Amino acid sequence: MITKGQRIFTIRGIPIEINYSWFLIVALVAWSLASHYFPGQVPGLAPRTYWGLGIVSALALFGSVLLHELGHSVVAQRNGIAIRGITLHIFGGIAKLSREADSPGVEFRIAVAGPAVSFALALGCLLLLRLPGWPEPAAALLGYLRFVNFAVAIFNLVPGFPLDGGRILRALLWWWRGDLQQATRVTGAIGGGFAFSLMFLGVVSFALGNAVQGIYFLFIGIFLKQAADASVQQVAWRQALQGITVGDVMAREVVTVDPDLTLARLADDLFWRHHFASFPVTEGGRVVALKVLRDHPRARWGEVRVREVMLPFGPDLQAGPREAALDAFARLSQNPLGRMAVVENGERLVGYLSVKDMLHILALRS
Numbered sequence: 062m063i064t065k066g067q068r069i070f071t072i073r074g075i076p077i078e079i080n081y082s083w084f085l086i087v088a089l090v091a092w093s094l095a096s097h098y099f100p101g102q103v104p105g106l107a108p109r110t111y112w113g114l115g116i117v118s119a120l121a122l123f124g125s126v127l128l129h130e131l132g133h134s135v136v137a138q139r140n141g142i143a144i145r146g147i148t149l150h151i152f153g154g155i156a157k158l159s160r161e162a163d164s165p166g167v168e169f170r171i172a173v174a175g176p177a178v179s180f181a182l183a184l185g186c187l188l189l190l191r192l193p194g195w196p197e198p199a200a201a202l203l204g205y206l207r208f209v210n211f212a213v214a215i216f217n218l219v220p221g222f223p224l225d226g227g228r229i230l231r232a233l234l235w236w237w238r239g240d241l242q243q244a245t246r247v248t249g250a251i252g253g254g255f256a257f258s259l260m261f262l263g264v265v266s267f268a269l270g271n272a273v274q275g276i277y278f279l280f281i282g283i284f285l286k287q288a289a290d291a292s293v294q295q296v297a298w299r300q301a302l303q304g305i306t307v308g309d310v311m312a313r314e315v316v317t318v319d320p321d322l323t324l325a326r327l328a329d330d331l332f333w334r335h336h337f338a339s340f341p342v343t344e345g346g347r348v349v350a351l352k353v354l355r356d357h358p359r360a361r362w363g364e365v366r367v368r369e370v371m372l373p374f375g376p377d378l379q380a381g382p383r384e385a386a387l388d389a390f391a392r393l394s395q396n397p398l399g400r401m402a403v404v405e406n407g408e409r410l411v412g413y414l415s416v417k418d419m420l421h422i423l424a425l426r427s
């Protein structure tokens with residue numbers, strides 16, 4: 062997934078991650094700046110200078126994108142929404158909020174913050190450029206950053222969800238009509254239309270011989286379309302799960318497993334009979350969920366004990382029975398098992414929750 066990456070450093074408690082695809086775009090931008098843009102802007106420099114300018118500018122572009130995402134993040138944090146991380150990737154960056162804003166006002170402020178940062182950066186470059194005495198390459202760099210930050214702000218203000226402009230429009234519609242789901246559908250449709258325009262532009266570019274730019278537009282369109290669809294679906298889920306607790310949807314009949322069982326016994330006694338892919342492991346009242354069988358060669362099932370392959374029981378593998386089903390679902394879809402143990406008072410096992418149960422409820426209610 063493009064929104065996952067390698068953690069590089071942390072700012073204000075926010076992990077900053079880089080997706081591998083990011084290196085490709087930085088190299089591509091640096092190359093295109095060094096071989097086309099800067100030689101056109103400031104002719105007559107040494108190739109080495111163009112390359113230096115290209116690399117510094119490409120990194121500064123993504124530094125600007127990072128500041129844009131930090132703008133969203135800081136405002137979200139101030140409104141009590143934790144940030145799971147910021148990931149830089151081939152299409153820019155994304156700030157991963159732990160949850161959606163719960164009022165139009167908060168949504169509006171978070172959405173506006175990013176483009177505001179980009180505009181401020183563009184304005185900063187503009188003012189710096191007014192100062193006399195810049196060497197030619199430095200002036201060219203500032204001129205480029207002024208242009209791209211302005212472009213980043215404008216692009217993100219397109220009023221289609223999930224772009225910032227779409228979030229701003231959604232907040233306004235939500236505030237005006239009081240219906241989040243409808244506001245999301247409207248802005249999601251605009252976002253989808255914008256995404257299709259980008260794909261179309263990509264195909265046209267490609268046909269006109271601009272292969273790299275064409276492919277990039279095509280993929281950014283596909284990326285935005287998927288993001289728009291996912292957001293609309295998420296809001297529908299949120300609506301469907303409103304007022305439902307984990308206790309309402311969990312399975313109450315839980316088959317538990319002893320840690321000293323071999324995988325072979327587990328398969329014979331439990332797996333083939335119950336068809337669950339995972340079981341809570343209990344030992345002295347302690348619960349440990351685990352993923353079994355699939356990851357281990359069948360030949361070794363006779364020797365390997367559950368204890369050796371079980372997943373340590375962390376917060377992402379458990380929920381409380383009175384917790385909102387939506388919150389649990391968010392964690393459930395992140396964890397590798399797609400299941401979690403429902404535990405009361407931090408110890409007693411009262412149920413088991415799976416993505417499948419959740420989807421079943423969603424299908425019934427929406």
Ligand SMILES: [Zn+2]
Nearest residue numbers: 175176217225
């Ligand atoms: Zn933004």
